[in-house]
Amino acid sequence: MHRNYLLQLLANYNPPSPEEIKHKDDIIDFVKRNEQCFERDLQHGHITASAWLLNKTGDKALLTHHKKLNKWIQLGGHCDGDPNVLNVAIREVQEESGIKNIKPIHDQIFDIGVHFFQGSINEEKHYHYDIRFLLQAQGD
8 A cells, every 4th residue: 555545546536625626636746746745754744543432422523732733623633654544544633542442434535635744843844744534433
């Protein structure tokens, strides 16, 4: 599995807004131009994977407070070289929530986003090209 998996997911994704159409184009361009797009040490940007995690009944979502950004966001993180963005999203949600029994509602992209990020004074400003999925906790 490599960049083609993500490019195929993006080809199947129909953005619901002009902003997301631009994000989709930007992500595709970034992935095509950067073989190391899944690596955190690619200084100008990298692919990240996250998810909206729903409870078992599907009427609530779990968010986390991001200390560096000082805001509430969905769970997720860096791919660290893994091109399987769905697996990365599941792994990150499990690690960050402590919930192990999580399943994807479907295996296609739910949402995308591109944002400029600087986490610390020592960290260079860079872009996160975030691929988001819809997951569901299987237990209570």
